[in-house]
Structure formats: C-alpha cells, structure tokens
Amino acid sequence: MKILAIDTSNVVMGIALVEDDVVKGEITTNIKKDHSTRVMPAVQSLMKHCGVTPQELDLIAVARGPGSYTGVRIGVTIAKTLAWSLNIPIVGVSSLEVLAANGRYFSGAISPFFDARRGQIYTGLYRYNGTELECIKHDRIVLAEEWASELKARKEAVLFIGTDVALYKNIFQRHLGEYSHFAPAALQLPRPSELAFLGKKKEREDAHAFVPNYIRLAEAEAKWLAKQEGENKHGDGYSISIHDVK
Amino acid sequence: MNHDIYVLGIETSCDETAAAVVKNGKEILSNIVASQMESHKRFGGVVPEIASRHHVEQITFVIEEAMNKAGVSFSQLSAIAVTQGPGLVGALLIGVNAAKALSFAYNIPLVGVHHIAGHIYANRLVAEMKFPLLSLVVSGGHTELVYMEKHGKFQVIGETRDDAAGEAYDKVARALNLPYPGGPHIDRLAQEGKATIDLPRAWLEEGSYDFSFSGLKSAVLNTLHNAKQRGEEIDPKDMAASFQASVIDVLVTKTIQAAKEYHVRQVLLAGGVAANRGLRTELQKQMAKLDNVELVIPPLSLCTDNAAMIAAAGTVLYMQGKRADMALNANPGLELE
Ligand SMILES: [Zn+2]
Numbered sequence: 106m107k108i109l110a111i112d113t114s115n116v117v118m119g120i121a122l123v124e125d126d127v128v129k130g131e132i133t134t135n136i137k138k139d140h141s142t143r144v145m146p147a148v149q150s151l152m153k154h155c156g157v158t159p160q161e162l163d164l165i166a167v168a169r170g171p172g173s174y175t176g177v178r179i180g181v182t183i184a185k186t187l188a189w190s191l192n193i194p195i196v197g198v199s200s201l202e203v204l205a206a207n208g209r210y211f212s213g214a215i216s217p218f219f220d221a222r223r224g225q226i227y228t229g230l231y232r233y234n235g236t237e238l239e240c241i242k243h244d245r246i247v248l249a250e251e252w253a254s255e256l257k258a259r260k261e262a263v264l265f266i267g268t269d270v271a272l273y274k275n276i277f278q279r280h281l282g283e284y285s286h287f288a289p290a291a292l293q294l295p296r297p298s299e300l301a302f303l304g305k306k307k308e309r310e311d312a313h314a315f316v317p318n319y320i321r322l323a324e325a326e327a328k329w330l331a332k333q334e335g336e337n338k339h340g341d342g343y344s345i346s347i348h349d350v351k
Numbered sequence: 352m353n354h355d356i357y358v359l360g361i362e363t364s365c366d367e368t369a370a371a372v373v374k375n376g377k378e379i380l381s382n383i384v385a386s387q388m389e390s391h392k393r394f395g396g397v398v399p400e401i402a403s404r405h406h407v408e409q410i411t412f413v414i415e416e417a418m419n420k421a422g423v424s425f426s427q428l429s430a431i432a433v434t435q436g437p438g439l440v441g442a443l444l445i446g447v448n449a450a451k452a453l454s455f456a457y458n459i460p461l462v463g464v465h466h467i468a469g470h471i472y473a474n475r476l477v478a479e480m481k482f483p484l485l486s487l488v489v490s491g492g493h494t495e496l497v498y499m500e501k502h503g504k505f506q507v508i509g510e511t512r513d514d515a516a517g518e519a520y521d522k523v524a525r526a527l528n529l530p531y532p533g534g535p536h537i538d539r540l541a542q543e544g545k546a547t548i549d550l551p552r553a554w555l556e557e558g559s560y561d562f563s564f565s566g567l568k569s570a571v572l573n574t575l576h577n578a579k580q581r582g583e584e585i586d587p588k589d590m591a592a593s594f595q596a597s598v599i600d601v602l603v604t605k606t607i608q609a610a611k612e613y614h615v616r617q618v619l620l621a622g623g624v625a626a627n628r629g630l631r632t633e634l635q636k637q638m639a640k641l642d643n644v645e646l647v648i649p650p651l652s653l654c655t656d657n658a659a660m661i662a663a664a665g666t667v668l669y670m671q672g673k674r675a676d677m678a679l680n681a682n683p684g685l686e687l688e
Contacts, residue, residue, distance in 0.1 A: 141444055145451045145677035159456045174400065175441050178407050182445050186452035189411040190425065313412045316404075323400040329393050343389040345405060347413065349420055350652035351382040351659075 107157060108164045109148070109187070110301035113140040113180035114172030114200040115219050116268060119297030120147045122155050128298040129155045135268060135294055140179045148183075162193055166304025168295070169197035170318040171227040171244060172219055177317045185312045194309035198300050199318065201244050204266050205231035206299035207292045213262030213284075214241065217295075220269040221246050227320060228252055230263075238303070246320050249273045253280035262286060268293045356429045357421075358669065359453075360662025361414065363446030364438025364466050365491075366397045368409040369658035372421035372428075376666030379476055381420035382652070382659040385409040388532070395531050396521075403441035410449045417658070425457040432665020435463035435675075436685030437492070443681030451677055462665045463675040465687050466656075467493060468505060470621035472664035473653040481616040481645065487606045489630070490622030491517035491532075494562045494602075496609050497687065502667045505687045508609060509560025516598055517624050519564035523571050523594050527587045537591045538627045544588025546596035548574060553601065560605050567597055599633045607637050610644055617645045625654040 112119040118140050122129040132147045152159070167184035170177040177200070188195035204217035211233070218228035226249050230242035247255075256263050257280045265277055266288040277285045322330070355374055362369040371382040387405045391397045418425075433450035436443055447463075454461040470493075471486045480502070488495045494516045496509035514522070517534060524533020529540075550570050553563040571594050578585045610618050618638060624630065631648055638646040653660060 139680070141448060142678045142680045145448070145455060149455060149677050174403070175444065178403060178441070179444060179448050182407055182410060182448045183452045185407075185411050186414075186449040187456055189415065190453050190456045313415070316408055319404075323398065323404060325394050325398040325401060343393060345385050345387055345390065345409065347383065347385040347409070347416065349381060349416070350384050350657060351379050351420075 106163045107161055108166055108301040108305060109152070109162050110166040110297045110304060111144065111148070111180045111184050112168035112200065112203060112295055112297050112300055113144055114168040114170050114177040117294045118143060118147070119295060119300065120144070120151050121297030121301050122151055122157060123298055123301035129157070131296065131298050133294055133297065140176055144179060144183060159187070159191055162187070162191060164193060164304065165195045166301050167195065167197055168200040168203055168300055170200055171246070171320040172200050174319060177319070181315065181317045185315045189312035195312050195315050196304040196307040196309060197315065197318070198303045198307060199229070199244055200295065201227065201229045202231065202238065202240065202303060203300045204295040206238055206303060207266050207288060207296065208264045209233055211264045211286070213264060213286070214256070214259065215264045215266065216256065217266045218269065218273070219267055220272055224248050224250065226252065226273065230256075244318070244320060249276045253277050257281050257284070260284070264288060266293060356666055356670070357423050357427050358662040358666045359414070359417065359428050359431045360658035360660070360665055361431065361433040361446045361450050362469065362656060362658040362661045363406045363410070363442050364434045364436070365442060365656060366391055366402050367656045368406050368413050369656060370414040370417035371658035371662050372417055372423050373476070373659050373662035373666060376663050377475055377479075379659045380423065381417045382657055383413050383416040383420065384657055385413050392531055397439070399439045399441055402439060403445060406442055406445035410445055414449065414453070425459065428457070428459050430460045430462050430665060430669040432462045432464050432661050432669070434466050434469060434661050435679065436466065436682035438466055438683060440681050440683040443683065447679055447681045451679060455677060460669065461675045461679060462669050462673055463679050464661045464665045464668065465685055467495065467497070467687050468664040469660040471497060471499070471505075471619060472667065473621060473649045473657070473660035474619040474647045475663050476653055476659055477649045478647045483613060483615050484617040484619060485606065485610050485613060485615045486619040486621050487602060488621045489516045489602065489624035491515060491521070493622060494564070496560045496606065498609070498613055498615070503671050507687055509562065509605060511562040511564065513563050513565040514568060516562070516564055516602065519568045519598065520624070522568050526572055526575055527590060534624060534627065537595060538629055540588045540591035541595040541629055544586060544590070544592035546593045547589050548585070548593035550574075550593050550597045552597050560609050562601065562605070564598065567594070595629050599630050602630065603633050603637050606634065607641065610641060615644060617647060620646070620648045621654070623655045625649065626651045
C-alpha cells in the first residue's frame with residue numbers, strides 16, 4: 106500500500122511517501138516561505154525520486170489543521186483533488202496529533218502546540234498507550250497561561266513539542282516547574298511519515314466533502330452568529346447554489 | 352485542425368467556484384458555477400476568509416460536475432486553464448492548487464490565465480474575434496479598455512485611477528439603502544427614474560482613456576447628505592438614473608473614441624457590469640453610428656465570473672505554447688500583458 110502524506114498546515118511543510126511499513130522518502134522544510142509554490146514541486150520531486158507514479162498511490166493522508174487557515178487549505182485542496190481524481194480514499198489527521206507522535210518514548214503526557222498569536226496556542230493533550238497514540242484532551246485554541254495552569258493541576262510530566270517552544274517555554278516552566286519537558290530541535294518538526302502511518306488507521310472519507318478543521322469560525326461568521334442569537338434568529342440561513350449556466 | 356482541443360477551466364478568484372469544459376476554444380460543453388452570493392449577503396459584501404472556505408468545500412465537486420456534464424475524460428483534456436489572478440489571494444489559491452494537483456495526477460499541461468483575459472474571451476464563446484479589437488471590461492473590481500491586435504496580446508489603453516465602476520455602484524447602492532449586491536438594483540431603479548440630478552463626469556486629460564469614479568461617488572453621497580440636512584427628499588429612482596447616466600456617458604464616450612482612434616473591427620463588452628441594461632442599450636445606440644465596427648455583448652451568464660471564459664482564453668494561450676509548472680502561484684496583483 107502506497108501512501109502520499111501532505112502537511113502544509115503550519116510553517117513546517119512536510120511530504121512523505123510510505124509503502125507498507127517502509128518510509129520511502131520525506132521532504133521537510135522549516136522556513137517561512139509560501140507553501141503554494143513549493144508543495145507540488147516537492148510532491149513531484151519526491152515521487153520521481155522514489156519511482157512512484159500518481160496512479161500507483163492507494164491513499165492520500167493530509168494534516169487537516171489546526172494551523173494557518175491558508176496553509177491548511179493548500180494541503181487539503183491538493184489532497185482532496187488528488188484523491189478524487191485518482192479515485193482513491195483520503196484521510197485527515199489532526200496536525201497536532203502528527204506532532205505528538207514525536208513523543209513516542211515519553212512516558213508522561215504530550216502537549217504538541219502551534220503559536221496562534223496574542224498569547225494563544227493551538228494544542229491538545231496526547232499520550233502513548235503502548236504503540237498507540239491516544240488523545241486525552243481534544244484539540245483547541247487556548248491561552249498558553251490557561252493551558253499551563255490546567256496541566257499543572259494534573260501533577261504529571263508533560264512533553265511540549267513544537268517549533269514555537271521558545272515563545273512559550275517561560276510560561277510552561279513557571280507553571281509546571283520540573284514537570285515540564287521540552288522536545289529538542291530535531292523532534293520539534295512534525296514528520297510527514299508519522300502522518301502517513303497515523304492516517305493508515307483513520308477512517309476513509311469522501312474527497313468531495315473533506316474540509317479542514319479550522320477549530321475556529323471565521324471572524325465575520327462568529328460575529329454574525331452572535332448577532333443572530335442576540336436577535337433570537339436562526340443561525341445558518343444561506344445555501345450555495347450550483348448551476349450549469351451553459 | 353484535425354483533432355479537437357478540450358480545455359478544462361477553473362476559476363475561484365472571488366465568490367464563485369467555477370469549472371467548465373470548452374471545445375476548440377469556442378464551444379461550451381459544460382459551465383458549472385457554485386455561487387456563494389447567499390452566504391456573503393449575510394455580511395453585506397464578500398468576506399475573503401469565508402469565500403476561501405467555501406471554495407475548498409466546493410472545488411472537487413464543481414470540477415467533477417463540469418467533467419461529467421461535458422462527458423469528457425481526463426485523458427481527453429489537452430490542457431487545464433486556471434485563473435492565476437487578479438483576485439482574492441486565498442480564493443485564487445484554491446483553484447490554482449486544485450489545477451496543479453489535477454495536472455500532476457494525469458500529466459495534463461497547465462496554463463495560468465489572467466482573469467480579465469478570461470472576461471474578454473467570454474466573447475469568443477459567442478462570436479469569432481476580429482482583430483484589431485477593443486474590449487470594455489467593467490466589473491466589481493475592474494474598469495478597463497483593452498486593445499488587442501491579435502490573439503493573446505493585450506494592451507491596456509485605459510483603466511480606472513480609483514474605484515472600479517462596479518465598486519461605485521455598490522457604494523451608491525448602499526447609500527440608497529439597496530440590498531447587496533447593489534448594481535442590478537440601481538440598473539432597475541434607473542429604468543424607472545429620470546436623470547434630473549446634475550452629477551459630474553470625469554473626462555480627465557484630453558485624449559486619456561483612463562477612468563475615475565470616486566468623484567462621482569462622492570458627489571452622489573454629498574447630494575444625498577445635503578438634501579437630508581435641508582429636509583428635502585430625493586427620489587432614489589432619479590438618483591439611480593442620474594448616477595447611471597453619468598457612469599454610462601463616460602464609459603460609452605471613451606469606448607467610441609478609442610474604437611475610432613484605433614480603427615478596430617470589433618468592440619467587445621466584458622465583465623459583470625456588462626449585464627447592465629442601461630450600458631448595453633447606450634453602447635448599442637452609439638455603436639450603430641460607427642460603420643464597419645461590430646459590437647459583441649455576451650449573454651449574462653458569460654458576463655459574470657465563470658470558468659468557460661477561462662477555458663476559452665486558456666485554449667488560445669495553450670495553442671500559443673504558454674505553460675505553467677508545479678510552482679504556479681496565485682497572484683492577486685497580476686498584470687494583464
Ligand atoms: Zn470577474
């Protein structure tokens with residue numbers, strides 16, 4: 106079984122080609138350059154090096170967020186278009202879960218996170234149960250301070266993983282003291298091969314209906330919904346009409 | 352030509368997710384449009400983030416519909432043409448990346464298309480182009496006079512220096528408390544009113560084919576404001592008629608002047624505002640006075656954003672050898688060359 110994995114949900118861009126239990130190849134960058142011009146060339150190059158054609162793929166795995174709205178949409182758009190056009194299944198994996206996978210040999214809880222600006226982070230809490238990665242607190246957006254004090258109450262070791270560690274290390278250390286552990290640089294980047302292996306176990310989804318997990322509503326939509334609630338009206342009064350205008 | 356050219360067009364520059372298949376650059380086999388207008392109505396205008404989210408939801412479904420309705424397989428496609436810009440960057444990115452993925456999956460040549468080139472080529476789905484020609488492009492984001500000496504070669508001889516005509520329509524519509532989108536409402540009201548209010552016309556320097564609508568827009572807002580201060584009432588129908596008369600006067604006069612100066616054989620109307628009845632009527636009237644110049648106005652469904660026009664323009668560019676690779680990017684400020 107050949108799996109192509111794509112993660113463009115955050116600054117780190119990752120592409121992997123996995124065949125059965127073997128990682129055939131990976132491309133990972135951690136630079137602040139736009140994904141749109143680089144993802145498809147990376148996919149093309151990796152598959153060429155590995156001698157695999159698009160028609161030989163069996164599954165597309167994609168990091169579906171949370172992360173940068175634009176970033177996650179680029180990966181999801183490519184993934185669902187490939188899956189639909191090649192007539193193969195698509196699976197989505199939480200971008201945080203992929204990152205948490207780097208904590209495989211850590212015995213405590215794992216908190217993968219991405220900076221979400223203004224003191225907020227996207228995070229969740231995970232743990233390895235043998236070889237299985239389990240989610241113990243679902244993905245959310247939360248103030249780093251709030252998250253740190255919530256974790257402190259658990260009185261257990263926590264491994265923080267992410268490229269934005271420098272921004273929040275002080276906060277986590279202040280709240281958790283010796284319970285806080287930080288992944289070294291080489292383990293801070295989500296690995297696209299982990300995305301492929303996690304994806305293998307997820308439920309297959311319909312490519313057409315596949316959408317990112319933004320965690321948050323678009324700002325305009327949230328405001329609009331709040332206003333509707335204030336006026337006691339119904340929330341989702343719109344539809345998208347599709348026509349053949351030929 | 353001994354074999355047919357099938358091109359898939361993809362367009363996501365604003366609030367329509369669209370895909371179409373066009374044969375030989377002229378014949379529409381399918382033209383699918385998923386309109387988000389109802390969604391954006393809630394906010395009184397297009398919200399970029401919401402538009403991008405809807406595009407991701409719709410994109411593969413819309414492309415599949417276009418392929419199915421056309422009854423064409425991927426292996427039959429000569430090329431995929433996608434709107435590269437200008438437009439909303441987040442929205443453009445969806446079409447561009449879907450097009451690249453599809454191009455990669457089936458090794459189909461990829462062509463990036465300028466949105467305005469698409470609007471102009473919508474005309475080729477109605478009548479064969481005769482060069483040299485002049486196209487008046489009027490939409491929510493654009494007001495341009497484009498001269499074409501041959502296929503695929505565009506020369507912008509005039510453009511707006513501030514607001515696009517469509518933008519002015521939206522702002523005036525808002526001032527008259529008309530629902531979004533305001534253009535069609537103003538056009539409708541204008542038919543019922545009389546152009547009795549004196550509003551400015553921005554001719555700019557002698558010989559310039561550029562446009563300016565912000566002065567006109569301000570004049571409308573001031574007139575409404577002053578009347579309100581004095582407790583007078585202005586009939587919205589007359590204001591709509593006066594505003595529309597000013598816009599159309601400038602658009603049509605400059606188009607006719609340019610058509611004469613450049614000795615064109617054809618004048619093409621393009622863009623969403625081409626649906627405007629007042630503009631169509633006046634342009635037809637004035638063009639009738641010119642000898643040997645043909646006027647082409649596409650049907651409404653081809654004036655507003657669609658992908659058949661992108662496929663039509665893409666077909667010509669493909670035949671001319673233009674190709675994009677996997678690094679193709681969305682370019683919100685793309686220039687028409
Ligand atoms: Zn347009």
